[in-house]
Amino acid sequence: KIVAAYVEGVKNGRRFYRTLQELSAVKPVVVLKGGITKAGASVAASHTASLAGSHGVWTSVLHQAGAIGVDTLDEMVDMLVTLQYMPGLEGKRLAMLGVGGGAGVLATDDWDKAGFVLPELPEQIRQAFRVALGNDAGTILSNPVDIPHLGFGHEAFGSALRKISDFGGIDLLVFHLPIRGIMLSLAVAPVLLDRESETILKLHRESGKPIAVVAHYMATGEGWH
Structure with a gap:
């Protein structure tokens, strides 16, 4: 179903390109290139006796x-895990909901560099999130949508999620959830994480839209321990 390759260099560039193109047309091909720096390329050349390239x-x-x-x-x-579980996308338009404005900005940069588009959300959807979040002062609602951890689980928030999931202007819905170390040290953390997971799983069961969750651990202070 999926092809993964670690490549240091090739001896026949045209043959490699032709094979890669033919294979990529029928299944996903993921390539990790070793020797991308001058020093690494020198080691790769001595390792495989092949041309590394820039x-x-x-x-x-x-x-x-x-x-x-x-x-x-x-x-x-x-x-590889994403390709195994994520259905094929009809396009590259996505809506992203994330905790933290700065994290959302950085994630938007990554999506844009990868060729994806974050279209502005209709006013009807933005209004639904204003109602769900209570106050949009200092909160990004255009796309990405800046959401607090405490927003999950409320009925108004679930209604807003269904509206954005039903929006025909996107092909993918992404949740960007940084989990801070200090948060995990709080007694309420398991409740928040369970609430977020259940909200997203419920939306996944009810929606036909592909949904991806990007969760990463941000350690701060004693939370690292």
Whole structure:
């Protein structure tokens, strides 16, 4: 179903490109390129006796062939898991809901660099989130939508989520949930995490829209321990 490859270099560039293009047309191909720096390329050459090539050239080749390039083993594993469970998308339009304005800005940069588009949400949807969140002062509601952890679980918030999920202007709904170390040290943390999970799972069961959850741990202070 999915092809993953670690590549240091190739001996026949045209044959590699042609094979990669043909394979990418029928199934996802994920490639981790080793030796992207001058020092790494030198080691790769002595390891496999093949031509490593520049990072820019490799990025262009993978893009033109329709393959997916990753930079680390962790990123490769994340990509393979995503491809295994995520259905094919009809387009590259997404709506993102996340905790933290700064984290949302950084995530938006990543989506844009990956070729995705975050269209502005209709006023009807933004109004639904204003009602759900109580006050939109200092909160991003256009796309991405900046949401608090405490927003999950409320009926008004669930209604707003259904509206954004039903919106025909997006192909993917993404939840961006940074979990801070200090949050995990609080007694209320398990309740919040369970509430978030159940809200998203309920939406997934009721909606035909592909949904992705990006959750990462942000350690601060004693929370690291």
